[in-house]
Amino acid sequence: MAQTADQPRVLIFDTTLRDGEQSPGATMTHEEKLEIAGLLDEMGVDIIEAGFPIASEGDFAAVSEIARRSKNSTICGLARANFKDIDRCWEAVKHAKSPRIHTFIGTSPLHRAIPNLTMDEMAERIHETVTHARNLCDNVQWSPMDATRTEHDYLCRVVEIAIKAGATTINIPDTVGYTYPFESAKLIAMLLERVPGADKITFATHCHNDLGMATANSLAAVEAGARQIECTINGLGERAGNTALEEVVMALRVRNDILPYRTQIDTTKIMHLSRRVSTVSGFVVQPNKAIVGKNAFLHESGIHQDGVLKNVETFEIMKPADIGLNEKNIAMGKHSGRAALRSKLKELGYELADNQLNDVFVRFKALADRKKEVYDEDLLALVADEQTNDAHEHLQLKKLRVVCGTEGPQEADMILTIDGVDHHIDATGDGPVDAAFNCVKMLFPHKARLQVYQVAAVTEGTDAQATVSVRLEEDGRLVTGSSADTDTIVASTKAYINALNRLIVRRQKTAPNDDVKTITYHGE
Numbered sequence: 001m002a003q004t005a006d007q008p009r010v011l012i013f014d015t016t017l018r019d020g021e022q023s024p025g026a027t028m029t030h031e032e033k034l035e036i037a038g039l040l041d042e043m044g045v046d047i048i049e050a051g052f053p054i055a056s057e058g059d060f061a062a063v064s065e066i067a068r069r070s071k072n073s074t075i076c077g078l079a080r081a082n083f084k085d086i087d088r089c090w091e092a093v094k095h096a097k098s099p100r101i102h103t104f105i106g107t108s109p110l111h112r113a114i115p116n117l118t119m120d121e122m123a124e125r126i127h128e129t130v131t132h133a134r135n136l137c138d139n140v141q142w143s144p145m146d147a148t149r150t151e152h153d154y155l156c157r158v159v160e161i162a163i164k165a166g167a168t169t170i171n172i173p174d175t176v177g178y179t180y181p182f183e184s185a186k187l188i189a190m191l192l193e194r195v196p197g198a199d200k201i202t203f204a205t206h207c208h209n210d211l212g213m214a215t216a217n218s219l220a221a222v223e224a225g226a227r228q229i230e231c232t233i234n235g236l237g238e239r240a241g242n243t244a245l246e247e248v249v250m251a252l253r254v255r256n257d258i259l260p261y262r263t264q265i266d267t268t269k270i271m272h273l274s275r276r277v278s279t280v281s282g283f284v285v286q287p288n289k290a291i292v293g294k295n296a297f298l299h300e301s302g303i304h305q306d307g308v309l310k311n312v313e314t315f316e317i318m319k320p321a322d323i324g325l326n327e328k329n330i331a332m333g334k335h336s337g338r339a340a341l342r343s344k345l346k347e348l349g350y351e352l353a354d355n356q357l358n359d360v361f362v363r364f365k366a367l368a369d370r371k372k373e374v375y376d377e378d379l380l381a382l383v384a385d386e387q388t389n390d391a392h393e394h395l396q397l398k399k400l401r402v403v404c405g406t407e408g409p410q411e412a413d414m415i416l417t418i419d420g421v422d423h424h425i426d427a428t429g430d431g432p433v434d435a436a437f438n439c440v441k442m443l444f445p446h447k448a449r450l451q452v453y454q455v456a457a458v459t460e461g462t463d464a465q466a467t468v469s470v471r472l473e474e475d476g477r478l479v480t481g482s483s484a485d486t487d488t489i490v491a492s493t494k495a496y497i498n499a500l501n502r503l504i505v506r507r508q509k510t511a512p513n514d515d516v517k518t519i520t521y522h523g524e
């Protein structure tokens, strides 16, 4: 049923797995996509945009499997404005209990010029493709890409054509993050007023964050009558990203006095999803990020701390528990047993199989021996590392010793297991990380270039674990690896090896330059 402007319910459309995954380096594995889709479904996301089925065999397989496994959410796939894309999209989403086809074309003057279509030709193409999609599926979304830079008269004309051809949702994308809140609201109001049939369909808002206004623009569109917000976890997405799911959902909850609209999102699942998306995409969440940043609920200044101790509402507009953040933060001590670990992990959103729990338990004990206090964040980093760095990978770090300090050159001595066989080597480098990476390169020669090397401390203190994320590029294929350890050099080396393991899988599955999305928005 359409969510029209006269209703108070706002649909949440999550595109982490399509628009989010499109950000260079954020590529996720098949299993990771299934896991994230499962979590989104459990959280109450109304529509999951699971991918772009024509883009690659991998995208197609992921969308089909997500569709098959979906429980509550509608599963949507993206398709350009041609029959081949739309047919392929339908083949993937049709397995869902509730499938949707999302087809789009760039309607602004700049985008019309690329396929070199006149206004009339493009209008005809929209009529044909939306009609085709609607003949396959009774839930069709249509988007005029770059809508915020499209002439108003033409936008009204093409939206009317799409509605007449059977589109049930019309999405108005601010593709380049160009609009601002007042204008965003006026655009939706203008369409609702001028387009015949607009009151019978759902308007969606899809905002990019190039000027930092995506969330505000989305909410302004809702005030004007949009009833579907398109967003991603952590605001993941190309360039400056998209509207962040956690921001719009919490804003609608906290400011319900002036934004009297509701979603069906279980907000207590937000933190877990944010952490998982950060781990699998390799995109570290900035500490001061709204809602899910590490500092979002920390109070540093004396005045703030004093106020919070007297009345928490003086400086907090929402509770950490609202997003699933546990306040009693010290997790466990070195005497805690397996059952306590299992129950703690369950509380944090993880239900592990027995063998995985055993592995995490061994690592937890080792960590508790090295570290004074083991926090929730430490456990989360351990589990994430366990899930990312599978024991059956081609390359595994068996042993590492480094010599570092003021007197160079720094040295590393390593045993790397390659397909079950141990190889020993030592190398020097410009610093211990460089020396360790040189060992890996000598034992496993490759031409991947290091694009990103990022280190973050999981908790405070000099004994804190470090999480390291490494992005590599080889022939246009981008992969991200991550790892955590109290030893920063070990974490760095394992993150590098994790990225190489992903590269090996990627080489087998995709042609060179596949990540540089050889598919174009206008190509057939």
Ligand code: KIV
Binding pocket: 019, 104, 143, 145, 146, 171, 173, 174, 175, 176, 206, 208
């Ligand atoms: O930003 C955009 O315009 C898009 C479309 C494909 C909807 O992501």
Ligand code: ZN
Binding pocket: 019, 173, 175, 206, 208
């Ligand atoms: Zn987009």
